Amino acid sequence: MEIRESILLIVLATALVTVIPRVLPLIVLSRFELPDWAMRWLSFVPISVMAALVGQELFVHEEQIVWFNGNLKLLAAVPTLIVALKTRSLLLTVIAGMGTLMVLRYFWG
Numbered sequence: 231m232e233i234r235e236s237i238l239l240i241v242l243a244t245a246l247v248t249v250i251p252r253v254l255p256l257i258v259l260s261r262f263e264l265p266d267w268a269m270r271w272l273s274f275v276p277i278s279v280m281a282a283l284v285g286q287e288l289f290v291h292e293e294q295i296v297w298f299n300g301n302l303k304l305l306a307a308v309p310t311l312i313v314a315l316k317t318r319s320l321l322l323t324v325i326a327g328m329g330t331l332m333v334l335r336y337f338w339g
Contacts, residue, residue: 302339306331 264272288304289295298304310327317323 300338302331302334306334 284307288301288307289297291301296304306327309330310323313319313326314323
């Protein structure tokens, strides 16, 4: 199998473009301590990203906002949320969500 130079350069360039945004902030920010307001602001980033991902998955289908009418994912989210709040276990939450959605799709999907 022959590897052309242009393909190799494309792979290396994409690797570089992927690594730089991840490594550069670590290198720069490891040299000094961020102020308290910045640390508080950054503490909200993970939950904001998770809320955006889950919200889009629950409420958007084929580029349309879907509310309650036949939205099985939203129905499955209710018992999943209950399990998550009661157990605080990621494994049990995933199992509850997948199991609930599987049952809902079997009967109504």
